[in-house]
Amino acid sequence: MATMTISGLASGLDTEEIISQLMEIERAPVTRLETRKTELEAQKSAWTEIRTALLSLSGSLLTLRLSSTFNARTVTSSDQTVVYGTATASAAEGTYKITVTQLAQAHKIASNHQIEQISIEGTLSITVDGNDRDIALEVGDTLAEIRDKINTGAGDIVTATIIDSRLVLTSKTTGEQGDITLGGSEGILEALGLEAPLTLANAQNALFTVDGLQIVRSSNTVTDLIEGVTLNLVGLTEGSEEVTLEVARDTDTPVEAVQDFVEKYNSAMQLIAETLGKNSAGEKGDLFGDPTLARIQQQLRRLVFDPVSLSATEYTTAASIGLSTGSVSTALTFDRSGQLTLDTDKLTQALEEDPDGVYDLFASSEAEGIAVRLDEYLDTLTKASLGTSGSPGDGIISVKEKWLENSIEDIEEQIERWELRLELKEEQLRAQFTAMESVLATLQSQATWLALQVASLSGLSLTSGSGQS
DSSP: OOOOOOOSTTTOOOHHHHHHHHHHHHTHHHHHHHHHHHHHHHHHHHHHHHHHHHHHHHHHHHHHTOHHHHSOEEEEESOTTTEEEEEOTTOOOEEEEEEEEEOOBEEEEEOSSOOSBOSSOEEEEEEETTEEEEEEEOTTOBHHHHHHHHHHHHTTTEEEEEETTEEEEEEEEESGGGOEEEEESTTHHHHHTOSSOEEEEOOBOEEEEETTEEEEESSSEEOSSSTTEEEEEOSOOOTTOOEEEEEEEOOHHHHHHHHHHHHHHHHHHHHHHHHHSBOTTOOBOTTTTOHHHHHHHHHHHHHHHSOOOOSSOSOOSSGGGTEESSOTTOSSOOOTTOOOEEOHHHHHHHHHHOHHHHHHHHHOTTTTOHHHHHHHHHHHHHOOOSSSTTSTTSOHHHHHHHHHHHHHHHHHHHHHHHHHHHHHHHHHHHHHHHHHHHHHHHHHHHHHHHHHHHHHHHHHHHHHHHHHO
16 A cells, blocks of 8 residues: 655655655665676677677688688680680689680470460470470460470470460570470371471580680580680680680689688777777776786787798798788888788789698698687687587687676666665655654644643633732
């Protein structure tokens, strides 16, 4: 039942203000808990942000651990309207002269008259490169229904379309072996206008030369001619014209991979520096002076710049391929936050001279290359077990986050208990002040009554004295 409040009616005191001030004093422990909760939430958020940045860094290391990144090849064509190509890491470097006199194409036929629907039922047989498909047709089938039935039943060997109310069939196999052969039950070809179909495109092979060698292929995409190289024939050469196709080592791909690593590394180290130290305004980061984070910062720097024990290459340090914490223009500068600078010219030169050595610098398992040891360390920081988060299988940061989460929950429970206590305390204070006001009101009432009695008695006494005289 709510306590009736009498605010200073008898005492003249502002009891609401007095209660408010008393409760403010009583709430001091809650205020301290709320402040601590805010601090812990900021710390948890900071650790989460750092873990996300380190996971991003870990992702960039995967590319640096692939041999295909450092052994990539580029294929350059002098005329991409005739032929262009792609290559895998297994392709040898080389230059090829190519002429194209005929492109491979698929057989394409059309019905010899327009069709609305057929008046007989039967089976249409379609054969391409030894593959037979039978399509059941019914009386009244429209041209659109016939098309759909062919695409459903024989869509793996031909494509059926409609042009000007004519049925058009295109082989899905290019080259001479892709000829479309038709058959079926009596009268079905005549009903479809396919007994003597119109030829829209003949089945033909690609004819071309590579370094003077005559080549025949059924497809314009040639994968079995030069090891590791895919040729795409798209046009014809004119007269004696030749297209030059060059297969060369790709240095752009590994440079881009290292640049991505540097970007992710710098982002993580900048975040760590800001969180661990003070900003330009002198404000402390959310994890100011945290020893765990300081050790992580130091370890990341060490793992990048410690030499890798490689004997078959001169590229055994990050600095040897252009990675440093100083400006590219001078070796005298130093970034205190640990930010990396990449000299792409120096890295490109290293890749041209010894791509395998640069790859080993990052990815050697035996010597623990830069990417290998960084990845292993980041795993100890960020991994989470399959079980409950914060279990012994979790990484250091994950455990930190779970501890902070538990601490925040504990503080929330303390605050909740304190709020119940304070609610009772406030009710108690209101009851006490209400009782005080009631007592004062009663006393004031009694005092008034007594004063009236005294005044009355005094009046009677005066009246009696006057009569006797």
